[in-house]
Amino acid sequence: MLDDIETLVRCESPSSDHEAVSRSAEVVAEVGRRLLGVEPERIVVAGVTHLRWRFGDGPPRVLLLGHHDTVWPHGSLETHPFSVRDGVLRGPGCFDMKAGVVMALHAAATVPDRDGLSILVTGDEEVGSPSSRALIEESAAGCDAAFVLEASADGGALKCRRKGVSHYRVEVVGRAAHAGLEPEKGINAGIEIVHQILVIAAIADPEAGTSVTPTVVSAGTTVNTVPAAASVAVDVRVWNEAEQLRVDRAMRDLRPVLEDAEVRVTGGINRPPLEEGSSAGLFELARELSGELGLGELASASVGGASDGNYTAGMGIPTLDGLGAVGGGAHADHEHVVVAELPRRTALLAALVENVLAKRGPSGATKSAGESGAARR
Incomplete structure (x- = not known):
């Protein structure tokens, strides 16, 4: 995972440079192809390159959502070089959110049955997703859950409530x-x-x-x-x-x-706002799974910043955000990722995907085949 994060971070991808974003998309595609064994769709809208993997013949039921563009301008690697030292990973865009993209791909790779899973990695989230909003909404339509790989809130808290932006x-x-x-x-x-x-x-x-x-x-x-x-x-x-x-x-x-x-x-x-009700059920499931995996107690947070999870929540899709890296300093000189949390959070994400695909609710019970079929209908 560290090697893959380094590969993504070293490919600078400021949102405003569509050629740089296209190069970054190819780097993400290569990592995903190696881990998942299949090529993604390359979807170019208004010059911006987005990537999507879809598994199974039926409609998607779980969406993993992230972005590979960053706010960092070209040359940032010279002033903020990639490094891993004393358990802390640093580099432009590592926390927001190239580590999250790598976590999504590694988590998906461990899911034994990916039927119904979709992964969308967009290229313009940092500027408000002008070219990807329709793609996000198309990809999320009908899903049982959207898991957003934006970085966590302070202390690793999941982002269960986000302000809407105008x-x-x-x-x-x-x-x-x-x-x-x-x-x-x-x-x-x-x-x-x-x-x-x-x-x-x-x-x-x-x-x-x-x-x-x-x-x-x-x-x-x-x-x-x-x-x-x-x-x-x-x-x-x-x-x-x-x-x-x-x-x-x-x-x-x-x-x-x-x-x-x-x-x-x-x-x-x-x-639109990501209101607390959109995350409540999935957060309870995440808490249960975290306990079962021995990962400790999960906290939730309300934050003023928005993400593409606002769009999925606005559609009425259950949405859980902040599942990406634990660390801090998004958009700032001290941007960093806590290395020890990468495998722990990736394991939690994989468990969430598996359980929602298996129709497990926050009560911990797995629905019967008949109930699952009814839910899909």
Whole structure:
């Protein structure tokens, strides 16, 4: 596993470079071919390369979901070289989430009967999955479970609840004028965008855990010109669908404060929330299996970040996230993976796949053949 993780980490794959992502996909395909004995489908959408393995003749019932793109730019290996030292693995993208991809492939390789299993490794998760969302939803449709190989939360906790994400861009159209000769003839888009930022920030509801955060702001062209245009990007995080819809309505209801200024709102809901109910049954099964395997007590966590598991949960597919590497520092200089946890978590993942394919529920009982057939129908 360490060798395979090193192979993936050493193939840099920033999301924005489609050629690099394509090269990375070939590296992942080679590892998967060696472990699983079959070639994946190579699915290229809008220039981005995704990989999918499907086993059996019937519809998939379990989806292993991961991504091989990273946030790290080219050259990151020079400043953050791959290493394994004192039980800790380091390297750009190791924690988020090339180790998770390797874990998925190794876990699947140990499952004796893979009939009904599907593995999807996408190439654009870090930028919001614009080309892979439809593929994710197609691959998850009708599944009994989606297991997401994103890295764990602190201390190895599984991610049983994730905030939904919305992204907006608010643009203001004003009118330019000379700032010294006749500023009164202009419509100052900079002032208008400030009014809008104050309104936008007030949409947040901290008690409900809803954040509405103005981020990148731009206005004006030269120091002696009344700005004719301005914009602000807005990041929204919510725990439930009702809040996501409330914020969406409020954003689309923005109106200009200055006379004759125009306000335009684009963007919208990116990922629905992964609500706790989507993970509850699978988490209980994971706890039971962890005990049976002697892996200790599992914890659950709620996190503000989103993943492709938000999409599967939004479809109503039972989804358990954070099954990947234990470590920390995603997207940061101290990104790392705890080596000792790799085989332990991979064993847990393999057990989850086997048990769901065998129709074992969180009560620990395996359904009868008749019940399994009824469930599939």
